[in-house]
Amino acid sequence: MSTYLGEICALIAPMCWSVAIILYRRSSAHADPGAMTLFKNGFAVVLLTLTLLAAGIPIPSDRSPGDWSRLIVSGILGLAIADTLLFEALRRVGAGRLAIVDTVYAPLVVFLSWMFLGEQLTPIFLVGGAAVVAGVTFANLEKPSAADIADRRAIGIGIAFGLAAIAGTAVGVVLARPVLQASNLIEVTWTRLTAGVLAQIAWLILNGRRGEILAAYRPAPVWRTLVPAAFVGTYLSLIFWLGGFKWAEASVAAVLNQMATVYIVVLAWFVLGEPISGRRVIGGIVAVAGAWLVVLS
Incomplete structure (x- = not known):
């Protein structure tokens, strides 16, 4: 297996x-x-189930109750809850600003890895973490447009949703990592995702919202973007994402994941026409540079 697979x-x-x-x-x-x-995660569960069957990957019968609990809680927190909060944030602040907020992710994962997995913090990590926070703050304190002034409260709520989503994702992956290292990558991805989908369905049923379950899977024009997004952004992305945490140190994987910040800001500008101000560029560069410092720790 390649040394750099993770x-x-x-x-x-x-x-x-x-x-x-x-x-x-x-x-x-x-x-x-x-x-x-619910749609994207359910769609990915179907694809992962087919992958498990095609590859003949078994569900482990000797996994401890504690490890099952880790994966289930990780899936509920990191997928059902965090993903919903992420979409709430995306709706309010846009892909570009959300990408800047997302730079908090890497330092948070490393901090949690230090606290719960025994990884070490260094002065370089502290400098990098401070740079990320400074970059995020700088980018999001840019002079607001007229539309932003009108929607200031919505943007603030969106940023809060984004930070909560990142926290849920970070806690979820750190919680699952000890089990992931000793298990099959596809099976762990399937288990976490299935737990998240079942939790969301149970929540809707308990709240008398059964109709929303069927509505999520009723064919609609929006499927033209949701289906490819679910395939690339949930099925493929989750496998590669957990693969990084399985075969590389958590700190290294988290920092390399942070490259999404650069990709999203550029794609949001190029594809969606979202503005990319000089302040946002500078804030993004500072934040990403800080995130990269974390790996040196």
């Missing part, structure tokens, strides 16, 4: 997610965030 996976994952986030941005104006989460 790093390669960690670089491919953000490429997949960046393309998907642009497609999701186009879909978010026409679909409810909860419905989008």
